[in-house]
Amino acid sequence: MSGKRQFRIWRGDESGGDLQDYMVEVNEGEVVLDVIHRLQATDAPDLACRWNCKAGKCGSCSMEINGKPRLGCMTRMSTFGDDETVTVTPLRTFPVIRDLVTDVSFNYEKARETPAFAPPADVAPGDYRMQQVDVERSQEFRKCIECFLCQTVCHVIRDHEENKQAFSGPRYFIRAAELDMHPLDARTDRKEYAQAEQGLGFCNITKCCTEVCPEHIKITDNGIIPMKERVVDRRYDPLVWLGSKIFRRGETPQTSVTTARQGSATPGSARGGVHSHAGGSHDSRAETQAQSGVNWHREVPHPTAPAVDDRGKLPLTELTFDRAAAPSPFGDDVTFPLPPEHLNFAHPEQDNKH
């Protein structure tokens, strides 16, 4: 497949610019960033483009390729048709500096505003004790390589400069979620902060951020939605309100996974395991399958036993439970109708085709 290929690359700076056509040699096995490097070495030595690791680990070479926010180093030329023109433009949400380089300082400003990890006061370095299942929830978000593709794709700010002041964007919602789920973070107001200061309420869960994430972090499902739900619980739930009058905040017995925190150096492992048919299962293989489309032979996730207290009972009373009315027998995180790919129905005729 070696040969000359048509590239259209945006050249210019903050005062304006346009797409320029290049015919450039493309060899088998190359990615878009390789082609940009070749252009720099030949026709356009001053073509501005950020990059570092060229292995999908640093998140520097973010650009929009044929209109889609992508990493240049992870976009293979073989994914385009042989005579398809490849159009490369800078990230749209941020001001252009030159060519493919944009001013991403917005993100660093929002990072600075997000309150940092608060170490537990009475735990010495070396005495931190955490269970693997507890750190894994935050670890998912710490995979973030800060490519800011989720930020550029988010429609709240993509074409709405005026929202930038009040909205931090998906990257910083998962930062707040990460700290919220950190087993030893001493602050207890991460969700409230996200709602009040980061503009979590602007997000209407279109999941574009999750779609573009090169690290496949489930930004919406595992980060934003749990944050939103809990914020709603705390704000509007009269039972929680009553509970918070009786127990001081933080001492309220919690049952949900995302808020389970004992406030000591040794939090228990995930006690109230969410048992559900959807995102809450710990079966990552089944989840990957679910994402890849309808699989008629999908196995039902293994049922998880609810956590019980010392007496072998569910740790629930009306006063301490974190929402009104009885919990859903299907799990709190399941909404109906279920997405078809999560169903386990085997169609008699399609069976034969596979």
Place this chain on the structure above:
Amino acid sequence: MTTTTRIERHHYDVVVIGAGGAGLRAAIEARLAGKKTAIISKSLFGKAHTVMAEGGAAAAMGNVNSRDNWQVHFRDTMRGGKFLNNFRMAELHAKESPQRIWELETYGALFDRTKDGKISQRNFGGHEYPRLAHVGDRTGLELIRTLQQKIVSLQQEDQREFGSYDARIRVFSETTITELLLDGDRVAGAFGYYRESGEFILFEAPAVVLATGGVGRSYKVTSNSWEYTGDGHALALRAGATLINMEFLQFHPTGMVWPPSVKGILVTESVRGDGGVLKNSDGKRFMFDYVPDVFRKQYAETEEEADRWYTDPDNNRRPPELLPRDEVARAINSEVKAGRGSPAGGVFLDIASRRSADEIRRRLPSMYHQFKELADVDITAEPMEVGPTCHYVMGGVEVDPDSGAAFGHVRGLFAAGEVSGGMHGSNRLGGNSLSDLLVFGKRAGGHAASYADGLTARPKVAVHEVEAAVETALAPLQRDTGENPYTLQQDLQAVMGDLVGIIRREGELADALVRLAELRERVAKVSAAGGRRYNPGWHLALDLRNMLVVSECTAKAALERQESRGGHTREDYPAMEPKWRQVNLVCALDGDTVQLTRKPLPKMRPELIGLFDRAELAKYLTDEELADFDALVADAGEADNR
């Protein structure tokens, strides 16, 4: 009035050049000591090459095996470096790395855990016990992010106290330093440019910490990013400091050479451990032809025996694909030079025909996914094309082990991380780099702060030096007769890759020096098209100067050292020579030329050398040194008897 009055000026107590693990840790320390600190980052904040580290950070915490302690870690490090390490650095590193790792947890790091909730530790080549604190295979990212977020938290403190995030610690992202400025023999500041705007910037500061990483960009096939142009090495040389051990570069024998999208990326050794074999273009499993006599007893002689080893290692000898890294690299080199290489100039690493697709995916999940995603190469269906790839430079700025202060005739200059030399000797153990960054980053930052405290008067930046720096920086833009910087970089990479690569010969090294001298002329006349705003061609033209001088150091030192040890393999001197173990090769700059001198290694303290067996020491030490050791043991024995 001169042009220099319009240059943006900043005053700091400590300027840290480099924003990888070592730089950020140094900056944190300097800021905690109350110093006004600047961090200069060539890329955006948080993109440093440290993110590439996968394995983990070595620290003898003893969480998985309680027998581990600093003495064992020290021994492993010295062994790995073939006893050429600066023993004091290895000692400090082994003693202090557990605290540095635990400290990261107080900054918010989340390492993988053991069952009892401690930091989990994994096994790694050369480490006697499971020792590497890790987060899956993205430990470097966790380390960078944690330090980045710690800096943000310090900035938040300053915001509360002084009303400005930048009051006491500020990050200058996408900024490159081209020159250190001196007042006599004291550091007075640093001069550079913003990559975004091309505007110049001048830092006046009495103390500078170099944390710029390595030199891999001088090689054709490398796992390093564009930033790795040896800036810190070159800045130190030009400021009057010295470099040691520059002949030692770590090459990994199996980096991908094809397709281009993954060129240089490492293929983990476990591919070979799990059954992968190396084949040449004739389809021959060639490693059987390259088993050296000293290893012949441990390695299989037939394919049948080798294949039995995977399931029955007790009754069969190891397959020759599992020889030490330098042997494998040498063999690959020979096959390619004999014309039996793959189309892209490597050899074939085949696991697809030897294990089922399911098994490969199960045992090598990250390898499978990495190549599938980045290159659409299905390692379960086709062989990989691999060859030696430049990975890490052991050599660097010669520093005082305790403070990180550079030797030579300059004061106020400190170095930490890959840019400093000595810690890893002739070969670095996997996992020791991340802990190195933390231990010596902290030390360099702290000592830079106390050096700045101890000064009675601030060194002054001389106007004419700034003028000269401006002129040098602008020169490539003002010339239009010279060559394209990209061509020059390719030529430099070709010289280094072909002649000063993994296997070295006297004739080739001498040839390399001639060619580097020619390149020096050409680089001096390089021209860059375009303007000053974010112009990568101009940036490269300025980096070339650094790459060149560092390459000269490597070539000269490699020619001088007539033995093979760790990351330096001479085909004409294949054995390790105890006499050479006593010598560090030191590079300094005299005017424009690199001067090489020999310097004796510091002598290990008795209680440290006493940690080793005599039989082991016998492999490394000269007869005189062994006699000293025996006397020492005898003395200790007498003392015990009394």
